[in-house]
Amino acid sequence: MSNAYRFIHRHTRNTLVARGWPAEMDIQTNLSYSQGDGVAFYGRLSANELVLLLPEIALRGLMDDGAMQTLRELIAGSDMSVTLYRNSLGNHHAHNGTISMEYHDCPEGMYERHVVSLLKALRAEINNVCSCVAAAGYRVLEAFSPSGSEPIFSRQTRNFRLTVTEVEPFDDGDCWDNEALDRLLAAILDENTTYRSLEVSLESRGMVLGRLHVPYAWNQPGLPVRRWFEREWLREVVTEARSEIDAMMVAMSGIRPSV
Structure with a gap:
């Protein structure tokens, strides 16, 4: 189910x-x-x-x-x-x-x-x-189905691009008890809340450096991004990107020019 x-x-x-x-x-x-x-x-x-x-x-x-x-x-x-x-x-x-x-x-x-x-x-x-x-x-x-808008939003700096898209949800509902189901149902039916699965990715020059899958992000019509996008998601993606960059730097440091 x-x-x-x-x-x-x-x-x-x-x-x-x-x-x-x-x-x-x-x-x-x-x-x-x-x-x-x-x-x-x-x-x-x-x-x-x-x-x-x-x-x-x-x-x-x-x-x-x-x-x-x-x-x-x-x-x-x-x-x-x-x-x-x-x-x-x-x-x-x-x-x-x-x-x-x-x-x-x-x-x-x-x-x-x-x-x-x-x-x-x-x-x-x-x-x-x-x-x-x-x-x-x-x-x-x-409330659970991707809206089809791709991406939901993106942010661009000189070297990096943050992209957030909706993806197909996966089944992890066994962790929800009846009380949680009832609470989320009320939010959907009474407040038009949506529960969308998101993919948050950070890339540079076409290379994905960090990616995070958010199983359920709640949102309501008209809410600005800052009200529903958790800073923790960005921190996790940035942490992964830094680890990837560090690994790339180590790999590149081992390169020696041929004589």
């Missing part, structure tokens, strides 16, 4: 839990700007979980309060369950259309109209969740 998709997966899980869904839902994501892309989730809803979920659905205006209360009274204490499973479309895609539902063990007194009302409400909720998290997911992808 790439870093961006790790964030999308976490955001989907957070959204489901916040809306009353079980934390154990199986989440599938596939966001590549192609037809059939999106977010899907699968799993089983017990009677108790349905009783807890239905008021949340009603609060969002996706079902009538009266119908919600009737369904809760019928389902409470029963063995009823609803399973969300991956249909044939789910073999290649992940979106609300890949999720099918089936119900089991309807309680006594629950008729077809009640089942239809329940499945209709769940479908509306599924569509709403998938749409919301997919929209957020594309923002997460953009």
